[in-house]
Amino acid sequence: MKRISLTQYLVEEQRLNNNIPAELRLLIEVVARACKTISHAVGKGALGEVLGSAETENIQGEVQKKLDILSNEILLEANEWGGHLAAMASEEMESIHLIPNRYPKGEYMLLFDPLDGSSNIDVNVTIGTIFSVIKAPEGMATPTEQDFLQAGSKQVAAGYAIYGPQTMFVLTTGQGVNCFTLDREMGSWVLTQRNMTIPEDTQEYAINASNSRHWYPPVTRYIDELLAGTTGPRGKNFNMRWIAAMVTDVHRILNRGGIFMYPADAREPDKAGKLRLMYEANPMSMLIEQAGGASTNGKQRILDIQPEKLHQRVAVFLGSKNEVERVTSYHLEK
Numbered sequence: 001m002k003r004i005s006l007t008q009y010l011v012e013e014q015r016l017n018n019n020i021p022a023e024l025r026l027l028i029e030v031v032a033r034a035c036k037t038i039s040h041a042v043g044k045g046a047l048g049e050v051l052g053s054a055e056t057e058n059i060q061g062e063v064q065k066k067l068d069i070l071s072n073e074i075l076l077e078a079n080e081w082g083g084h085l086a087a088m089a090s091e092e093m094e095s096i097h098l099i100p101n102r103y104p105k106g107e108y109m110l111l112f113d114p115l116d117g118s119s120n121i122d123v124n125v126t127i128g129t130i131f132s133v134i135k136a137p138e139g140m141a142t143p144t145e146q147d148f149l150q151a152g153s154k155q156v157a158a159g160y161a162i163y164g165p166q167t168m169f170v171l172t173t174g175q176g177v178n179c180f181t182l183d184r185e186m187g188s189w190v191l192t193q194r195n196m197t198i199p200e201d202t203q204e205y206a207i208n209a210s211n212s213r214h215w216y217p218p219v220t221r222y223i224d225e226l227l228a229g230t231t232g233p234r235g236k237n238f239n240m241r242w243i244a245a246m247v248t249d250v251h252r253i254l255n256r257g258g259i260f261m262y263p264a265d266a267r268e269p270d271k272a273g274k275l276r277l278m279y280e281a282n283p284m285s286m287l288i289e290q291a292g293g294a295s296t297n298g299k300q301r302i303l304d305i306q307p308e309k310l311h312q313r314v315a316v317f318l319g320s321k322n323e324v325e326r327v328t329s330y331h332l333e334k
């Protein structure tokens with residue numbers, strides 16, 4: 001197999017599609033390098049004293065793990081010095097992080113969920129890092145939180161790193177989805193899957209069923225039909241998987257199809273869902289659509305949502321197109 005590195009891929013992509021200017025390439029390379037460092041920390045586990053709770057709370061009121069904080073710091077530091085950025089925002093930080101003394105002014109802004117699947121950390125189950133790149137405002141003005149509130153359709157790049165049996169980096173710059181595997185001996189990302197594509201139909205779904213008594217009727221109807229298998233209206237059996245790390249559920253869907261759901265429910269009627277629009281749903285929705293899948297909040301395309309708040313939450317239904325369209329249609333029925 002001819003080895004193509006992440007850098008070679010990005011340079012080639014720029015030549016072919018003119019969609020990865022040097023600044024964006026360098027930014028993606030810095031994010032990928034930071035993910036390599038996080039992967040190393042994850043791999044050390046107890047030996048690196050990175051497991052367990054930090055006993056602090058983030059802005060969402062969630063108790064932070066040591067690795068949540070460490071991964072956030074690694075991404076901040078790497079990108080402050082080499083990321084070609086104007087500002088960053090993170091699931092773990094209350095407000096945006098401006099890049100000090102940056103000249104010339106960075107053209108992009110980076111958002112990330114530094115460690116996705118936090119409840120998996122201490123049990124040695126796959127976790128990841130999710131990121132999204134958007135354009136900074138024109139001119140020399142210092143970016144504000146308001147500048148981050150761009151619809152997902154404006155993202156210029158999105159991706160994730162997954163720390164599993166292999167460490168992988170999955171990326172889209174708007175021309176399909178490609179996957180790179182970390183060669184741990186060489187320390188380089190090698191292109192291992194081109195144009196990941198999600199089949200339109202599937203027999204596999206992912207939802208946290210322990211919340212079923214709180215679901216709204218469209219979700220209950222959809223899941224009941226799946227559970228009825230060959231004897232129900234769908235006439236086929238469905239299998240279920242739930243990793244409790246969106247990054248890992250999405251990775252499976254990019255590889256073999258499926259539908260992932262994290263609906264809003266009746267527990268907290270004012271809460272739009274659990275997952276975060278800017279750090280989780282938007283980047284994953286861009287990847288899923290670029291791979292031929294669909295992603296909605298049950299009513300509309302996630303990438304069309306105009307964010308109102310940096311830490312906004314959203315319901316998520318994403319994956320194989322025909323299933324996402326079906327559960328969305330149940331929400332839209334009067």
Ligand SMILES: O=P(O)(O)OC[C@H]1O[C@](O)(COP(=O)(O)O)[C@@H](O)[C@@H]1O
Nearest residue numbers: 113115116117118208244245246247
């Ligand atoms: O605890 P639950 O309901 O299984 O939720 C799992 C979901 O929460 C998340 O872990 C939230 O992400 P964080 O770990 O970044 O907070 C998702 O990755 C995952 O899909």
Ligand SMILES: [Mg+2]
Nearest residue numbers: 113116117280
């Ligand atoms: Mg997360």
Ligand SMILES: [Mg+2]
Nearest residue numbers: 113114115116
């Ligand atoms: Mg997280």
